[in-house]
Amino acid sequence: MALAPHPNYSAQVPPRVDDAVDDVALERVMREVPSGALALSLLTVGLLLLAWFLMYAFVFLPRGMVG
Amino acid sequence: MRADTEQDILKTELWWTALVTAVVTAIMLAIIYAGLVHHINPPSNIETVDPKTLHLTGEFTEGNLGTRVDGSQITSRIVATQFAFQPQCIVMPANRTVTLRFATPDVIHGILVTGTNVNTMIIPGYVSQVHTVFTKTGDLLMPCHEFCGLGHSQMWATVRVVPEDEFKPGPDGRVTCDAR
Incomplete structure (x- = not known):
């Protein structure tokens, strides 16, 4: 005997609604977001690299030979 | 998309x-x-030593420790133990190539000399060796930088870098902080 569906089952599933995001807006976001992420990545990696080279040039090299 | x-x-x-x-x-x-x-370059000396007989035979016996001049070669031998360096102070000349040799009879230690690139681990069973040239004179702190036990923070020594003309070995070729 097949189980009868729970009487409240249909009430638990939210009704499907249009999320009101149109394709044009989605495409625009997909174009803009990588540019911002790239700018942030360039800034953070650039600062890290700058700090590394400053330590290398002004601390590590002047301390002289070791081995 | x-x-x-x-x-x-x-x-x-x-x-x-x-x-x-x-x-x-x-x-x-x-x-x-x-x-x-x-x-x-990173120190890459691979040389074994028996940690059980370190203080009894060979180059790390008490009489051999500290700075010694042998011809043009200036070498300092230091034993790192829980929780002290032996000797506590070594003398080195400025602007000369010097060799630091370390060994330990107990656990893993490590050293660095402040303001220089000298930095190495000291591992039981091996001799750690570093060649360097000290360019600045003065007392440089040489702490243990590898946690070696409860007294780790008390484990440090001094590298006394003196001008080359003040670096005068005794008749036995040794230079000690006490003699200065």
Whole structure:
């Protein structure tokens, strides 16, 4: 005997609604977001690299030979 | 997603990959340059010693410790133990190539000399060796930088770098902090 569906089952599933995001807006976001992420990545990696080279040039090299 | 948007993202990823590759390459070239031109290399001496008889026989017996001049070679031998260096103070001349040799009879230690590139681990069973040139005179702190037990923070020594004309070995070729 097949189980009868729970009487409240249909009430638990939210009704499907249009999320009101149109394709044009989605495409625009997909174009803009990588540019911002790239700018942030360039800034953070650039600062890290700058700090590394400053330590290398002004601390590590002047301390002289070791081995 | 539109095809040209996917192409844009792919192009960005490839561009970023190229950039990161260039950064890693630049850092590797800088390290190779420091090694080849400035002779700044990680200590890579591989030499074994018996930690059980360290203080009884061989070069790390008490009478051999400290700085010794042998011809043109200036070598300092130091034993690192829980929780002290023996000797507590060594004398080194400025602007001369010197050799520091370390051994330990107990656990893993490590040393660095402040303001220099001298930095090495000291591992039971091995002799750690560092060649360097001290360019600044004065008392440099040499702490243990590898946690070795409860007294680790009390474990430090002094490297006394003196001007070359003040570095005068005794008749036995030894130079000690006490003699100065």
